[in-house]
Amino acid sequence: MKDFKIAPSILAADFARLGDEVKDVLDAGADIVHFDVMDNHYVPNLTIGPMVCKALRNYGITAPVDVHLMVEPVDDMIGMFADAGADYITFHPEASRHVDRSIQLIKQKGCKAGLVLNPATPIDSVRHVLPQLDMLLLMSVNPGFGGQKFIPYTLDKLREARRLIDEIEANSDASIRLEIDGGVTADNIYEIASAGADTFVAGSAIFGKEDYRTAIDNMRSELARV
Numbered sequence: 001m002k003d004f005k006i007a008p009s010i011l012a013a014d015f016a017r018l019g020d021e022v023k024d025v026l027d028a029g030a031d032i033v034h035f036d037v038m039d040n041h042y043v044p045n046l047t048i049g050p051m052v053c054k055a056l057r058n059y060g061i062t063a064p065v066d067v068h069l070m071v072e073p074v075d076d077m078i079g080m081f082a083d084a085g086a087d088y089i090t091f092h093p094e095a096s097r098h099v100d101r102s103i104q105l106i107k108q109k110g111c112k113a114g115l116v117l118n119p120a121t122p123i124d125s126v127r128h129v130l131p132q133l134d135m136l137l138l139m140s141v142n143p144g145f146g147g148q149k150f151i152p153y154t155l156d157k158l159r160e161a162r163r164l165i166d167e168i169e170a171n172s173d174a175s176i177r178l179e180i181d182g183g184v185t186a187d188n189i190y191e192i193a194s195a196g197a198d199t200f201v202a203g204s205a206i207f208g209k210e211d212y213r214t215a216i217d218n219m220r221s222e223l224a225r226v
């Protein structure tokens with residue numbers, strides 16, 4: 001089986017008990033903590049910042065933290081999240097005036113760098129920087145809110161991204177995770193993985209369930225069929 005990773009989005013967690021929610025979901029078998037940062041500017045919603053990331057580290061969370069910056073501008077937040085314990089930092093190319101520079105900044109801070117493409121943003125717009133990335137995150141909903149429906153045309157984008165990433169990896173020592181975010185459930189994860197994703201962000205389909213272990217196990221059983 002491929003090296004599939006499940007990354008619960010804490011956007012759907014109970015923020016009043018965030019540390020325990022993250023511990024519970026990791027104990028239930030999650031691989032990565034997906035940390036959604038919204039600024040009410042790049043997206044019409046407001047969430048959490050580096051202090052909360054640091055608080056989770058101080059609470060004993062050692063799993064990889066995948067920080068998805070939905071903020072504009074981007075660069076000021078990079079150092080703060082690196083210092084707060086982020087492993088991956090991903091950002092939207094529309095939100096950075098100098099995309100290549102922001103990628104280098106993330107790497108200089110010792111983190112893994114990723115770009116996030118909104119449903120309508122073509123992969124071609126970032127083709128030249130793909131070999132520098134550790135992660136490409138394709139949004140399968142418009143960013144800003146959890147609990148939306150998966151947009152079906154993003155399956156074609158996944159296939160295109162998978163082809164490009166395979167080509168890059170075959171000709172270099174790059175290793176790029178292909179992450180999908182928005183409307184991922186146990187019912188559609190098989191189709192999404194078959195289209196090429198290897199890392200799955202899921203908020204409501206995990207935190208919205210009574211039993212996190214069953215929710216994650218159901219996704220893994222579907223992934224085992226790919």
Ligand SMILES: O=C(CO)[C@@H](O)[C@H](O)COP(=O)(O)O
Binds near residue numbers: 183
């Ligand atoms: O970044 C976002 C939304 O902007 C996502 O991470 C969502 O939070 C995923 O939530 P579900 O669609 O899985 O409920």
